[in-house]
Amino acid sequence: MSMRRKEILAEVWKHLFILFILSMAFLPLYVMLVISGKDGAQFVASPFKLTFPFHWSNYTQAWDMVSAYVFNTIFVCVTSVLLTFVLSLNAAFFFARYRMPGHKFLWYFFLVLMLMPGVANLVPLFMLLKNMSLLNTFYALMVVYVTGGQVVQIFILRNFIEEIPQDLFDAAEVDGASPFKQVYHIVLPMSGSVLSTLGILQFIGLWNDYILPLIVMRDDSMLTLAVGLVRMDGEYVKDWGALMAGFTIASIPMVLIFLFTMRLFVKGLAAGAVKG
Amino acid sequence: MAKDISLKQVATYWPLYFFVLPSALLVATFSYFPAASAIYHSVFRWNGNYIKIFIGTSNFQKSLGTPAYWVITLLLTMIMIYNSQKPTLFAKVTKWICGLGFPLVNLVVLSRLYPPTGLTPAAMLIPGITWVGLWLFFRWRMDADSEYKGVLNFTISFLGGASLFMALGLNDVLAWSLSTFMVGLGVWFLPPRTEKVPMLDGMRISQALAGVGMMVWSLAQNAGGEVALWSGFGVIAALVLANLLKMVPSIVTAVVINRLKSEASNYWYRVLFVVPMIIPGMVGLLIWKFFFESTGLFNLILRETGIMHLLYLFDAKTGNGVFLDKAQAAAMSTSEIFAAASEATPAWLGNPDLVLPAFIVWGFPWVGVVGVLIYLAGLQSIDSSVYEAADLDGVGAVGKFLNIELPLILTQVRINLVLLIIGTLQMYGQVLILFGDGGGPNGRMMVPGLLMYRSAFVEGYAGYACAIGLILFFLILVLTEINNRFVRVEK
Numbered sequence: 001m002s003m004r005r006k007e008i009l010a011e012v013w014k015h016l017f018i019l020f021i022l023s024m025a026f027l028p029l030y031v032m033l034v035i036s037g038k039d040g041a042q043f044v045a046s047p048f049k050l051t052f053p054f055h056w057s058n059y060t061q062a063w064d065m066v067s068a069y070v071f072n073t074i075f076v077c078v079t080s081v082l083l084t085f086v087l088s089l090n091a092a093f094f095f096a097r098y099r100m101p102g103h104k105f106l107w108y109f110f111l112v113l114m115l116m117p118g119v120a121n122l123v124p125l126f127m128l129l130k131n132m133s134l135l136n137t138f139y140a141l142m143v144v145y146v147t148g149g150q151v152v153q154i155f156i157l158r159n160f161i162e163e164i165p166q167d168l169f170d171a172a173e174v175d176g177a178s179p180f181k182q183v184y185h186i187v188l189p190m191s192g193s194v195l196s197t198l199g200i201l202q203f204i205g206l207w208n209d210y211i212l213p214l215i216v217m218r219d220d221s222m223l224t225l226a227v228g229l230v231r232m233d234g235e236y237v238k239d240w241g242a243l244m245a246g247f248t249i250a251s252i253p254m255v256l257i258f259l260f261t262m263r264l265f266v267k268g269l270a271a272g273a274v275k276g
Numbered sequence: 277m278a279k280d281i282s283l284k285q286v287a288t289y290w291p292l293y294f295f296v297l298p299s300a301l302l303v304a305t306f307s308y309f310p311a312a313s314a315i316y317h318s319v320f321r322w323n324g325n326y327i328k329i330f331i332g333t334s335n336f337q338k339s340l341g342t343p344a345y346w347v348i349t350l351l352l353t354m355i356m357i358y359n360s361q362k363p364t365l366f367a368k369v370t371k372w373i374c375g376l377g378f379p380l381v382n383l384v385v386l387s388r389l390y391p392p393t394g395l396t397p398a399a400m401l402i403p404g405i406t407w408v409g410l411w412l413f414f415r416w417r418m419d420a421d422s423e424y425k426g427v428l429n430f431t432i433s434f435l436g437g438a439s440l441f442m443a444l445g446l447n448d449v450l451a452w453s454l455s456t457f458m459v460g461l462g463v464w465f466l467p468p469r470t471e472k473v474p475m476l477d478g479m480r481i482s483q484a485l486a487g488v489g490m491m492v493w494s495l496a497q498n499a500g501g502e503v504a505l506w507s508g509f510g511v512i513a514a515l516v517l518a519n520l521l522k523m524v525p526s527i528v529t530a531v532v533i534n535r536l537k538s539e540a541s542n543y544w545y546r547v548l549f550v551v552p553m554i555i556p557g558m559v560g561l562l563i564w565k566f567f568f569e570s571t572g573l574f575n576l577i578l579r580e581t582g583i584m585h586l587l588y589l590f591d592a593k594t595g596n597g598v599f600l601d602k603a604q605a606a607a608m609s610t611s612e613i614f615a616a617a618s619e620a621t622p623a624w625l626g627n628p629d630l631v632l633p634a635f636i637v638w639g640f641p642w643v644g645v646v647g648v649l650i651y652l653a654g655l656q657s658i659d660s661s662v663y664e665a666a667d668l669d670g671v672g673a674v675g676k677f678l679n680i681e682l683p684l685i686l687t688q689v690r691i692n693l694v695l696l697i698i699g700t701l702q703m704y705g706q707v708l709i710l711f712g713d714g715g716g717p718n719g720r721m722m723v724p725g726l727l728m729y730r731s732a733f734v735e736g737y738a739g740y741a742c743a744i745g746l747i748l749f750f751l752i753l754v755l756t757e758i759n760n761r762f763v764r765v766e767k
Contacts, residue, residue, distance in 0.1 A: 014532050018545055021529050024641045025552040028563040031573065032555070048573060087299045094295035099280045106296055113307055119702045119725050120745030123732040124313035125306065127324055147306040150299055162278075179292060201646070208557040210705045215733060226558040230709050233562050240566075247559045254554045262550065 032251075036062075036244040043240050055241060062245035068221055069228035074253060076138050076224060077206045080145040081199050088150040089191075092157035093183050097169065113151050126215055136218040144212060149202045160194050161187055196264040200257065207254065225250050314742040322739035324732065335743035341499030345385070349495065352378070353488050357757060371484055375464060378487030379457035382494045383450075406437055410458050430479055434459045434486070449494045456490045459483065485758070504715075505744065508724040514632060516700050522642040523692065529643050530651035531681050534658070546652065553645040558709075564638055565710060570621040574637075579618060588617035598629045625710065628718040635710075635721065647692065654685040694759050698752050704729060724748055 037054035095107060134140035172182050213224040229250060281289050321329045340346055356374040359367035410433045434455055441451030463483045496506040536542045567574045578584040591598050592605035592613050599622055624634035666676050704725030713730045715722030732741035
């Protein structure tokens with residue numbers, strides 16, 4: 001009997017521990033949502049409790065401030081992720097399925113890149129973009145993001161493609177499918193969970209990138225979300241309600257992405273998509 | 277499985293190269309070209325524009341100080357790394373040179389700091405006694421069945437010796453070098469590696485690496501380089517240590533979730549842990565900045581839980597003068613200190629002594645969602661019968677963790693560890709967001725990356741920035757190499 005009670009007690013402790021960690025992890029989310037509905041007086045009176053009336057007008061006000069940033073960022077991130085997929089799928093297919101002359105050299109060409117920290121490149125990269133007159137355009141962000149993102153993806157996708165049974169490719173070849181068609185009719189449909197995991201991880205990284213947009217973008221209307229939010233936060237007199245509403249709006253695209261890909265994402269992680 | 281294509285067949289298969297060509301071109305243009313350009317421009321005085329004057333190694337001398345020391349150190353380090361795990365005589369000699377030679381050279385470089393003011397000749401006996409003590413401690417503690425004890429002893433004697441020397445009034449670099457040297461002697465005079473004590477060789481290598489580390493540190497302090505750069509590396513070292521501890525909550529959380537009996541709650545916790553991830557990192561950072569305001573949530577929680585009182589008491593009793601004025605604190609009674617603490621609103625991000633702790637507390641409870649999910653994926657393969665068998669054998673919770681769970685996720689932990697160190701070395705975006713390009717109060721948080729950014733985009737020394745970037749690159753390269761040699765990851 002006491003054994004049984006001890007077991008139950010142990011389970012309760014585990015749940016309590018997880019709930020404590022979870023509550024701490026949720027704290028920023030809670031604070032953000034609660035404050036986003038406050039006007040100035042409510043914020044001063046009780047900053048961390050839910051107060052009524054909930055001022056939805058903060059959201060319309062915040063929308064005017066951040067909507068341009070949100071659309072800029074979505075455009076840049078989605079385009080970069082899709083372009084990265086195209087490039088890395090093709091390159092990974094090349095490395096996984098063929099041993100062409102120069103294959104080793106090309107492989108190490110990418111491998112060495114994993115060792116190169118971006119930090120040393122920043123200044124010359126900026127000058128290069130300037131000389132190509134790409135400053136203050138979205139192209140500058142996209143090319144750099146695609147270049148940086150594809151390397152890791154090529155590594156992981158190569159392993160993934162090598163594990164696809166050879167028979168599938170042989171059958172396709174007999175039917176006259178070109179290598180290009182093999183990529184889009186065999187590899188692409190099979191790699192849904194891996195691609196979505198890689199894509200989400202890349203998307204999160206790009207969504208939060210700060211340094212590159214900061215040095216590349218000049219016009220206020222062209223800023224990405226990260227730079228825009230920091231700029232909003234840096235203003236001297238802050239309307240906390242509207243600011244937090246802005247933060248909430250900035251999180252919504254991420255919520256949507258997770259809603260649609262969560263199942264694939266968790267599955268991809270479990271399948272070892274990022275085991276390095 | 278891959279199809280081999282010989283040189284002759286290229287004539288028919290050449291279109292395949294187009295699969296990889298776009299990627300390769302992009303990489304060549306936007307990664308290799310800037311890297312080459314950074315190497316080229318690091319020897320110029322360059323403002324990123326029309327001023328470009330060849331100045332040789334001046335940029336490196338400005339940041340590192342006298343070059344000769346560094347060249348010798350680096351050459352020896354490379355020889356050591358390449359020979360460390362070979363059983364040849366040459367390899368053994370280089371290990372000796374590096375493990376004992378580096379601290380010795382270090383002491384010679386530093387000898388002008390000795391004796392420190394206020395140290396009587398009688399007190400100089402104490403280093404000697406420490407020496408003998410540490411050595412005896414090593415001999416006595418190393419026996420056949422102490423596999424991990426050695427590493428523990430190594431660390432304890434090292435830290436203990438160093439703090440003793442510092443308490444004696446030695447300069448901190450000198451104290452640490454002396455301690456490295458003495459512990460080193462202890463390690464090197466131990467018997468050769470045997471079947472029974474397999475850790476000995478690893479200890480010797482880590483002693484050699486500690487020697488290299490000490491050498492680099494003392495060179496940084498005494499070779500006359502850029503002060504901000506080396507204090508920046510100090511900040512990085514503190515952050516790396518803190519980040520090591522921050523890995524623990526993710527691991528513990530994953531293990532606890534995995535041990536839950538009920539499948540349903542296991543699933544729901546997993547889903548719930550993904551939810552906070554939807555807050556973009558940038559937003560999380562800014563919200564935490566809001567927490568740290570002097571009237572913010574962080575101070576409120578500290579006051580309500582009484583942690584603030586402990587901090588104030590500690591501060592007053594040790595006389596650090598961080599929260600309370602030193603002279604005032606000495607005259608205050610405990611209840612007065614508590615009264616002051618209950619109304620305290622320290623500005624965590626504005627006080628030079630508090631920025632680093634604040635930056636470390638950042639993001640409590642430090643549970644990385646992706647980390648937890650990956651660890652869970654690794655843990656899933658444990659069958660429940662393993663736990664039942666462990667229960668029958670009377671293995672406790674900690675024993676189960678060490679013997680069943682940790683081995684399964686060790687690969688992932690090691691990979692994360694390496695990525696974490698390399699990531700911390702490059703980190704400066706967060707500091708830039710929180711404190712601007714000045715590096716916070718008194719430039720306390722001026723990390724190397726930020727110094728590079730500042731030199732290039734604020735002060736207009738692009739050539740110098742390239743040099744700092746290269747130093748960082750080189751450091752990361754060495755760390756990666758050390759990792760590949762010594763921290764093997766079995767796949």
